[in-house]
Amino acid sequence: MLSIQSKWRYLFMFLGIQLVVMALLSREGYQKRVTYFIRIFRKPDATGRNHTTPVVVGGDVYANLSQLSRARGHEDGMAYCPRTSPLIGGPIHVSFPSGLTLREVEKKNPLVVRGGRYRPPDCLARHRTAIIIPHRHREHHLKFLLYYLHPFLQRQQLHYGIYVIHQAGNYTFNRAKLMNVGFQEAMKEEDWDCLFFHDVDLIPEDDRNTYICDGNPKHAAIAMDKFGYKLPYKMYFGGVSALTPLHYLKMNGFPNNYWGWGGEDDDIGARVSLAGMYITRPSLKVGRYKMIKHVLDKGNDRNPKRFNMLAKTRQTWKLDGMNTAEFEIISRQHLPLYTNITVNIGTEAGLHPPPQPPPKDAGKPANRQSNVPAEMAAKEKQQQ
Numbered sequence: 001m002l003s004i005q006s007k008w009r010y011l012f013m014f015l016g017i018q019l020v021v022m023a024l025l026s027r028e029g030y031q032k033r034v035t036y037f038i039r040i041f042r043k044p045d046a047t048g049r050n051h052t053t054p055v056v057v058g059g060d061v062y063a064n065l066s067q068l069s070r071a072r073g074h075e076d077g078m079a080y081c082p083r084t085s086p087l088i089g090g091p092i093h094v095s096f097p098s099g100l101t102l103r104e105v106e107k108k109n110p111l112v113v114r115g116g117r118y119r120p121p122d123c124l125a126r127h128r129t130a131i132i133i134p135h136r137h138r139e140h141h142l143k144f145l146l147y148y149l150h151p152f153l154q155r156q157q158l159h160y161g162i163y164v165i166h167q168a169g170n171y172t173f174n175r176a177k178l179m180n181v182g183f184q185e186a187m188k189e190e191d192w193d194c195l196f197f198h199d200v201d202l203i204p205e206d207d208r209n210t211y212i213c214d215g216n217p218k219h220a221a222i223a224m225d226k227f228g229y230k231l232p233y234k235m236y237f238g239g240v241s242a243l244t245p246l247h248y249l250k251m252n253g254f255p256n257n258y259w260g261w262g263g264e265d266d267d268i269g270a271r272v273s274l275a276g277m278y279i280t281r282p283s284l285k286v287g288r289y290k291m292i293k294h295v296l297d298k299g300n301d302r303n304p305k306r307f308n309m310l311a312k313t314r315q316t317w318k319l320d321g322m323n324t325a326e327f328e329i330i331s332r333q334h335l336p337l338y339t340n341i342t343v344n345i346g347t348e349a350g351l352h353p354p355p356q357p358p359p360k361d362a363g364k365p366a367n368r369q370s371n372v373p374a375e376m377a378a379k380e381k382q383q384q
């Protein structure tokens, strides 16, 4: 049995410990922690959702979207969507389920119409965003991107359209020129107020990363898993970026002459500042992306000229870009989940380059594939 005296002793010791703990906590931002806990308990109201709006849980990008219906159609007197969409849920769980088909993606997105277009069914969208995806031989990646991107954009209550710009032929890939094509072709179809230039293998992981434009060009893919969810270097502008038509015109679009991997995004970043603008970014917490793992594609080898070219952007940006982009549209298909534009962008030698002379050792029996680098090297020599 404890005596009354020792009871008091324990009580004082207990209170003393409490005091010390509280003093320590207050040094470490105790107040912030308390409000944080209070917010957890009051989450549904504190985020401004009303009680009829479901709370998005578990990071499933499709959670609650089935409750959107097209019942009301697009009435003339419809009110604008709220400034912050009530459907936004924050972090999204991204995985790549095997066996997914485009048909399944279609079924999960019943409100998306031909060409991969969507408008919120119950309010007037405040923003019109076109997504431009340069593409070749990446059907597998495209399927996953569409699976995540459609519900992601619907959560943001955007009026949007998805364009896939497919480079025809087997000549070296040219990402930036395909984006020039995408800009011009998308703007012919609708009066988009923002264009998102999007790599096919990057999946956004947080729907607070809103696909709308800022006052200056925006770099959205600021935290990718492959770079440890950090910016790899300060001027990085690759992966996913967003420009208004005005930004695009101011910087003369993108360069047309970066064939192969690397440097074109740095050139575009340099154009932003050369045209008197600056790069904006979302926070590291929100601008998160998961990259679908893959090896460097065939036909997209590292561009050995990129260092020299980058050193000259200051002299070249006004001479090469939107004003000199030459291409031929081969087909335009309004598919259920996206608009597919197939384009001939030619080679360094123009849109219809003369046929290449056969390599010197053409007569010898050789493995066809082993000739490819030699042919490319010969081509490069001719151009230099």
Ligand code: BGN
Pocket: 232, 238, 261, 262, 263, 264, 265, 266, 306, 307, 310
């Ligand atoms: C950079 C590339 C970018 C690429 C990023 C991330 C160049 C130019 C030579 C300085 N830039 O090094 O194009 O997006 O890495 O992979 O290679």
